[in-house]
Amino acid sequence: MTLARLRSLQLRLAVQLAILYAVATAIAAAILIYQAYDTAETLGERDLNLRAADLARHVVPGTNGPRLDLPPQLAAAYQAGDADMFALRGTDGRVVAASPPGFSDVVAKWPLPSDEPSYFNLRNFGPAAQDYHGLSVSVESPAGQVAVAVARAKGANVLVSALLREFIMDVAWVVPLLVVVTVGVGILVIRRGLAPMREISQVAARIGPATTHIRLSTKNLPEEIEPLVAAVNRAFDRLEQGFAVQRKFTANAAHELRTPLAIITAMLDAMNGNGEMVKLRSDVARMNRIVEQLLRVARLDAVALDVSGTADLNEVASEVVETLAPWALAQDRMIAFAGPDGPVRIKGNKHAIGDAIRNLVENAVVHSPPRSEIAVNVEEAGRVSVLDCGPGIAAEQRELIFERFWRGKGTASNGAGLGLAIVREIMNAHRGSIRVDQGPAGGASFTLCFAAEARAAEPAAEHATAG
Amino acid sequence: MRLLVVEDEPRIAELLRSALGRAGFVADTVASCADACATLALNPYDAAILDLGLPDGDGLAVIGEARRKGNPIPILVLTARDAIEDRVGGLDAGADDYLVKPFAMSELIARTKALLRRPGGALGTMLKAGNISFDTIGRDVSVADVPLALPRRETAILEHLMRRLGRVVPKAVLEEKLYGMDEELESNAIPVHVHHLRHKLLDGGATAEIHTVRGVGYLLAETKS
Numbered sequence: 001m002t003l004a005r006l007r008s009l010q011l012r013l014a015v016q017l018a019i020l021y022a023v024a025t026a027i028a029a030a031i032l033i034y035q036a037y038d039t040a041e042t043l044g045e046r047d048l049n050l051r052a053a054d055l056a057r058h059v060v061p062g063t064n065g066p067r068l069d070l071p072p073q074l075a076a077a078y079q080a081g082d083a084d085m086f087a088l089r090g091t092d093g094r095v096v097a098a099s100p101p102g103f104s105d106v107v108a109k110w111p112l113p114s115d116e117p118s119y120f121n122l123r124n125f126g127p128a129a130q131d132y133h134g135l136s137v138s139v140e141s142p143a144g145q146v147a148v149a150v151a152r153a154k155g156a157n158v159l160v161s162a163l164l165r166e167f168i169m170d171v172a173w174v175v176p177l178l179v180v181v182t183v184g185v186g187i188l189v190i191r192r193g194l195a196p197m198r199e200i201s202q203v204a205a206r207i208g209p210a211t212t213h214i215r216l217s218t219k220n221l222p223e224e225i226e227p228l229v230a231a232v233n234r235a236f237d238r239l240e241q242g243f244a245v246q247r248k249f250t251a252n253a254a255h256e257l258r259t260p261l262a263i264i265t266a267m268l269d270a271m272n273g274n275g276e277m278v279k280l281r282s283d284v285a286r287m288n289r290i291v292e293q294l295l296r297v298a299r300l301d302a303v304a305l306d307v308s309g310t311a312d313l314n315e316v317a318s319e320v321v322e323t324l325a326p327w328a329l330a331q332d333r334m335i336a337f338a339g340p341d342g343p344v345r346i347k348g349n350k351h352a353i354g355d356a357i358r359n360l361v362e363n364a365v366v367h368s369p370p371r372s373e374i375a376v377n378v379e380e381a382g383r384v385s386v387l388d389c390g391p392g393i394a395a396e397q398r399e400l401i402f403e404r405f406w407r408g409k410g411t412a413s414n415g416a417g418l419g420l421a422i423v424r425e426i427m428n429a430h431r432g433s434i435r436v437d438q439g440p441a442g443g444a445s446f447t448l449c450f451a452a453e454a455r456a457a458e459p460a461a462e463h464a465t466a467g
Numbered sequence: 468m469r470l471l472v473v474e475d476e477p478r479i480a481e482l483l484r485s486a487l488g489r490a491g492f493v494a495d496t497v498a499s500c501a502d503a504c505a506t507l508a509l510n511p512y513d514a515a516i517l518d519l520g521l522p523d524g525d526g527l528a529v530i531g532e533a534r535r536k537g538n539p540i541p542i543l544v545l546t547a548r549d550a551i552e553d554r555v556g557g558l559d560a561g562a563d564d565y566l567v568k569p570f571a572m573s574e575l576i577a578r579t580k581a582l583l584r585r586p587g588g589a590l591g592t593m594l595k596a597g598n599i600s601f602d603t604i605g606r607d608v609s610v611a612d613v614p615l616a617l618p619r620r621e622t623a624i625l626e627h628l629m630r631r632l633g634r635v636v637p638k639a640v641l642e643e644k645l646y647g648m649d650e651e652l653e654s655n656a657i658p659v660h661v662h663h664l665r666h667k668l669l670d671g672g673a674t675a676e677i678h679t680v681r682g683v684g685y686l687l688a689e690t691k692s
Binding site for chain 2: 258259261262263265266267269270288292295318321322323325326329330334335336337338339373376
């Protein structure tokens with residue numbers, strides 16, 4: 001979710017940057033092209049003016065009024081194609097000369113121009129049906145004032161057009177290239193800029209109720225994100241404090257409940273009971289158990305378990321069996337213990353491990369049918385398993401049962417649903433694990449596995465005396 | 468039989484006193500370390516029941532003080548489960564037994580009796596379990612007042628089981644107590660003796676039964692009525 005959102009931000013920035021670059025490049029190209037065409041047009045008009053003046057220079061007075069006397073090569077140039085046209089009129093409006101002759105018919109209908117040049121456009125004129133752009137002006141000639149009209153076919157200026165086209169083509173292929181390069185560089189830059197955010201989101205994924213101490217690093221973060229991360233960290237501080245207050249409250253509440261519960265327990269014990277009294281006693285026993293479990297959980301949350309000591313799994317497990325056997329017998333169940341002859345030493349807290357095993361055995365006794373036997377086995381490899389003959393744990397529930405306050409459906413469990421959560425936390429503190437399977441007899445089989453490195457080195461002397 | 472109860476919570480102290488009274492003990496109650504030390508120094512109690520959380524200090528200090536003065540009084544410590552880890556060293560050093568709170572009053576009384584039944588304890592002479600009686604001086608066993616003749620080792624096993632009535636006696640403890648260093652010990656010697664003893668008790672109509680806790684030991688429990 002977070003990653004997808006990051007990516008879309010990345011994409012959004014890249015796409016917007018690319019669009020911006022494309023538009024900017026297009027505008028710049030458009031301005032350049034416009035300028036170029038403008039310049040070309042100015043050049044064309046200057047050319048028309050020059051030609052008008054040049055034509056006027058060759059008008060000489062003649063017997064029948066003014067006459068055009070073009071040098072031969074110039075005349076040949078005008079007659080070579082139909083790109084250039086001209087028409088000269090005297091002050092009386094009579095056409096002096098025209099090329100091609102058809103142009104004179106058009107010009108004859110026009111009023112005489114003034115000294116100020118006026119431009120005109122002709123569409124689909126002449127045999128080639130070309131568009132022409134031209135100039136009509138009154139110029140001083142050796143034979144007095146003459147009206148000159150010169151026109152040139154559009155696009156006849158081949159060189160200028162070719163240059164313009166080439167320029168446009170150059171710009172045109174650069175635009176998409178620029179866009180591609182910009183998007184590429186943009187994505188790279190954005191990715192690199194957002195990398196610290198991906199890192200802190202991975203860190204944030206590890207934060208949970210049991211890991212409220214983790215904070216997000218503001219190192220290498222973009223300045224814009226830093227206030228957000230700092231604010232989130234401060235929010236975590238407040239939440240952690242809230243959690244601590246809650247835990248303390250739970251611990252205090254459980255602690256305060258102890259004495260009144262002890263009084264009720266003792267008073268119920270002292271009363272001679274019928275059936276109701278037995279039920280009341282079991283209710284109070286359940287309350288006692290819940291209070292003890294709450295305190296245990298609060299303690300595990302508040303202080304890290306000291307696992308630096310040494311424990312003999314054989315001794316711890318057999319002591320648990322020894323302690324619980326009378327209680328199990330009173331419930332009409334038996335407990336059996338089996339372990340290797342020598343000690344199974346591991347690094348860890350023997351009271352906590354004893355607590356874990358006791359929780360498992362208590363659960364096993366509660367869930368076993370009467371007259372059945374619960375087996376507690378210790379293996380040389382650092383494993384303790386507790387097997388019962390109860391209904392077992394359905395495969396889909398084997399992860400859920402370790403959650404705090406988990407209660408099986410329809411089970412007459414008398415705890416708060418904290419026992420197995422406590423066992424798992426104790427095992428986590430020892431870097432070990434707890435596994436639940438189906439036992440050979442069909443019931444549940446819980447196995448505490450202590451990590452290999454937790455195995456404490458056995459003193460050599462121990463082997464010598466044992467043999 | 469006079470006991471000292473050191474407990475600062477007045478209602479629990481009162482309940483302990485009346486429960487112990489019903490079990491045939493006379494109990495005095497004090498509520499602080501200082502009072503406990505002073506009372507122990509003055510009066511010859513048969514046993515003390517000591518709560519560790521006291522207003523003027525840790526109950527373990529009372530044990531230390533008593534032992535320094537050479538007072539061998541059996542002491543049963545009451546402690547909360549979450550405090551065991553911190554204090555187990557002190558418990559091992561001076562206390563004779565400890566009971567984790569919350570406890571059943573019947574368990575407290577059974578433990579107290581067990582302390583008093585220890586060799587040298589005030590209840591040393593006559594052990595009872597159901598209708599089984601054991602005279603530790605004459606070493607005579609009777610079931611429902613009918614004498615039961617037992618071989619020496621079976622008698623010794625029964626004595627240990629009766630001294631720890633309702634609790635498991637590890638097989639290793641029995642082996643240690645019954646056989647000297649030089650004696651050849653067959654691996655199934657104890658189970659064979661227990662097997663015979665169990666049948667003799669059953670045949671005699673005893674209302675207490677020996678249960679096997681496989682891999683750990685044996686347990687004598689009164690038969691549920």
